[in-house]
Amino acid sequence: xxxxxxxxxxxxxxxxxxxxxxxxxxxxxxxxxxxxxxxxxxxxxxxxxxxxxxxxxxxxxxxxxxxxxxxxxxxxxxxxxxxxxxxxxxxxxxxxxxxxxxxxxxxxxxxxxxxxxxxxxxxxxxxxxxxxxxxxxxxxxxxxxxxxxxxxxxxxxxxxxxxxxxxxxxxxxxxxxxxxxxxxxxxxxxxxxxxxxxxxxxxxxxxxxxxxxxxxxxxxxxxxxxxxxxxxxxxxxxxxxxxxxxxxxxxxxxxxxxxxxxxxxxxxxxxxxxxxxxxxxx
Numbered sequence: 461x462x463x464x465x466x467x468x469x470x471x472x473x474x475x476x477x478x479x480x481x482x483x484x485x486x487x488x489x490x491x492x493x494x495x496x497x498x499x500x501x502x503x504x505x506x507x508x509x510x511x512x513x514x515x516x517x518x519x520x521x522x523x524x525x526x527x528x529x530x531x532x533x534x535x536x537x538x539x540x541x542x543x544x545x546x547x548x549x550x551x552x553x554x555x556x557x558x559x560x561x562x563x564x565x566x567x568x569x570x571x572x573x574x575x576x577x578x579x580x581x582x583x584x585x586x587x588x589x590x591x592x593x594x595x596x597x598x599x600x601x602x603x604x605x606x607x608x609x610x611x612x613x614x615x616x617x618x619x620x621x622x623x624x625x626x627x628x629x630x631x632x633x634x635x636x637x638x639x640x641x642x643x644x645x646x647x648x649x650x651x652x653x654x655x656x657x658x659x660x661x662x663x664x665x666x667x668x669x670x671x672x673x674x675x676x677x678x679x680x681x682x683x684x685x686x687x688x689x690x691x692x693x694x695x696x697x698x699x700x701x702x703x704x705x706x707x708x709x710x711x712x713x714x715x716x717x718x719x720x721x722x723x724x725x726x727x728x729x730x731x732x733x734x735x736x737x738x739x740x741x742x
Contacts, residue, residue, distance in 0.1 A: 478702075483708060483712045483724070487642060490723075495614070496510070525579070572603050576606075577607045580610055592612060597621060616638070618637055645723060647729065649680045650730075663737075663740065681721070681739075
């Protein structure tokens, strides 16, 4: 096996290699670039379309109430929050006696969940299967997640009241949340890699990862960002005939070429001595 050297990636460089220098562009390419943002509040909902770091507020669909109060005119909860009981056989025309079955907090949670269920259903056609990013205070986001059935809600969130934020500010928060979503997905893959009981379907040696990637065997690949491992290219891939090439970048390109997923992770997630972690298809 040829030796290699590890270098930090420079800001600008000229590359002569058998593969395009794609590793520095992977995160930017695979971070979600287009999605909707729902600003959640029981008092006032806002909907935004995010596309390529630009955020624009759009009108809510007609089926989506703008607040809990307005939702009362759309529908009612599936059951009353208050029961009635007869006050006895001799009451005649007397009205039933009211008795509560839920505390005020529970009742408010019931109505809030029902409101979010209406919103979730009303947004389905507009979202059309695309990602949805939630923004708001933690408690209301959690309530929305419990009520929603839409399957493409991003795991990351924008925390805080965005009722008075400008679209430019929301766009900055959304870009950070999209990057966090991509990195969380990579962290789950890395955790899966570390928990696999057998090592026959894993690789962490850069040269071994490249060999598996070139054969189309790499299903998911995690890479320490900003890393370069230089060594001799595989003979069957060596079209540039350079003395050394970046084997990590070559593994990234070969993985993508064969339909695998690549995740660039922060430096503290992978050691410099083993900057790549691959899960193989077979």
